Amino acid sequence: MEIKKIVIIGAGLMGSGIAYVSAGNGYQVTLVDINQAAVDAGMERIRNDVMTGVDKGKLGLSEAQKLIGNMSSSIDAAAASKDADLIIEAIFENMEVKKKVFAGVDAAAPPHAILATNTSSLSIDELANSTNRPDKFIGMHYFSPVAAMKLIEIVIGEKTSDETIAAAIAVGKKQGKIPVKAKNSPGFIVNRILMPVLRESIMLYEQGVATKEEIDNVMTTHAKFMVGPFALGDFVGLDIAFNAMSTLYRELGDCFKPPETLKKLVESGAIGNKAKKGFYQYGAVQDEPEPPKGVDSQWLLTRIQMPVLREAMLLVDEGIAEQDDIDKAMKLGASFPEGPFETAKRIGLDKVKAEIQKLYEEHGECYSVPKMLG
Numbered sequence: 491m492e493i494k495k496i497v498i499i500g501a502g503l504m505g506s507g508i509a510y511v512s513a514g515n516g517y518q519v520t521l522v523d524i525n526q527a528a529v530d531a532g533m534e535r536i537r538n539d540v541m542t543g544v545d546k547g548k549l550g551l552s553e554a555q556k557l558i559g560n561m562s563s564s565i566d567a568a569a570a571s572k573d574a575d576l577i578i579e580a581i582f583e584n585m586e587v588k589k590k591v592f593a594g595v596d597a598a599a600p601p602h603a604i605l606a607t608n609t610s611s612l613s614i615d616e617l618a619n620s621t622n623r624p625d626k627f628i629g630m631h632y633f634s635p636v637a638a639m640k641l642i643e644i645v646i647g648e649k650t651s652d653e654t655i656a657a658a659i660a661v662g663k664k665q666g667k668i669p670v671k672a673k674n675s676p677g678f679i680v681n682r683i684l685m686p687v688l689r690e691s692i693m694l695y696e697q698g699v700a701t702k703e704e705i706d707n708v709m710t711t712h713a714k715f716m717v718g719p720f721a722l723g724d725f726v727g728l729d730i731a732f733n734a735m736s737t738l739y740r741e742l743g744d745c746f747k748p749p750e751t752l753k754k755l756v757e758s759g760a761i762g763n764k765a766k767k768g769f770y771q772y773g774a775v776q777d778e779p780e781p782p783k784g785v786d787s788q789w790l791l792t793r794i795q796m797p798v799l800r801e802a803m804l805l806v807d808e809g810i811a812e813q814d815d816i817d818k819a820m821k822l823g824a825s826f827p828e829g830p831f832e833t834a835k836r837i838g839l840d841k842v843k844a845e846i847q848k849l850y851e852e853h854g855e856c857y858s859v860p861k862m863l864g
């Protein structure tokens with residue numbers, strides 16, 4: 491089925507970004523929010539992005555005009571959905587409110603229309619089952635900033651049809667994105683694999699094994715990450731990281747329990763760059779770095795890397811995603827310098843298995859050897 495008209499519900503950061511890449515790639519788009527001020531703010535954000543695109547020479551004048559010409563706005567989700575082919579929901583992260591929005595558009599939209607959610611952490615199946623068309627329900631998880639980030643996770647529910655998956659992938663590609671497929675599961679691909687990087691790092695720091703600086707340094711210099719886990723946590727926001735980890739903890743159990751240090755920082759309001767304090771201080775006053783513990787860099791890298799490779803392998807064991815998609819997702823969505831499976835193959839699968847086995851013997855169940863390692 492060819493998608494021509496897309497309705498986007500929620501004109502915030504994500505919704506306006508999704509509208510921009512949709513209208514800019516030939517779709518007719520209606521952007522919806524709860525009141526005129528909110529929808530106007532979203533439209534204004536899009537106009538500003540278009541102007542910036544033109545100023546930087548990324549967008550020609552006629553492309554800019556076409557993009558704006560493809561856009562309309564509304565504060566009536568049901569009316570806007572009447573002739574939609576695809577409805578993408580990007581309102582704030584609340585299950586009950588999202589269900590209410592979907593009930594309204596499900597009743598109003600034509601039978602062929604696909605319903606998609608941009609949720610980062612809620613269950614696609616629970617949302618799908620609250621509609622009368624779970625076969626036409628799917629997750630389309632974009633990354634921020636939408637115009638710049640190439641990745642889209644296509645999140646497949648239990649009842650999502652092959653036709654719906656194919657349509658969502660085609661839309662993602664036409665929007666200039668690289669789609670990867672994941673079955674509905676907590677954290678999908680990127681958040682699930684990213685959390686162990688942060689969690690293991692914080693635990694090693696808490697236990698006094700290494701300093702924050704030593705850990706960040708080993709990840710940037712030895713593993714070639716753009717930023718280390720502590721600086722990344724501060725940049726993303728420790729509140730966001732804590733919520734993401736708490737969701738995984740709730741759904742998958744103790745191996746994702748947020749470390750005390752993270753919890754305490756969030757409770758004290760030290761949530762990273764936006765508060766000028768997180769793991770590090772930002773602004774005029776700077777913390778003195780702790781004296782180094784002198785830990786061996788290669789040991790430290792292996793100690794952080796193995797649980798991350800293990801998590802990627804569990805996604806394959808559990809049938810959630812395929813190796814190629816996981817590698818793509820981590821490179822495009824989390825700026826990994828190489829995919830976890832590329833790393834594992836470079837190190838050698840036998841060596842990876844032996845290292846994970848060692849961790850399992852020392853630290854128990856949370857480090858069990860994935861089935862795919864035999």
Ligand SMILES: NC(=O)c1ccc[n+]([C@@H]2O[C@H](COP(=O)([O-])OP(=O)(O)OC[C@H]3O[C@@H](n4cnc5c(N)ncnc54)[C@H](O)[C@@H]3O)[C@@H](O)[C@H]2O)c1
Binds near residue numbers: 522587591610611
């Ligand atoms: N911000 C990110 O980095 C990011 C990344 C990926 C996914 N997400 C997910 O995308 C969704 C939106 O996030 P955001 O950062 O754009 O939020 P946001 O707060 O910037 O925007 C949400 C918008 O939804 C509107 N809204 C709320 N209830 C509504 C309703 N009933 N009908 C119509 N509009 C309504 C609000 O007025 C607001 O404009 C969330 O589910 C979030 O988890 C966010």
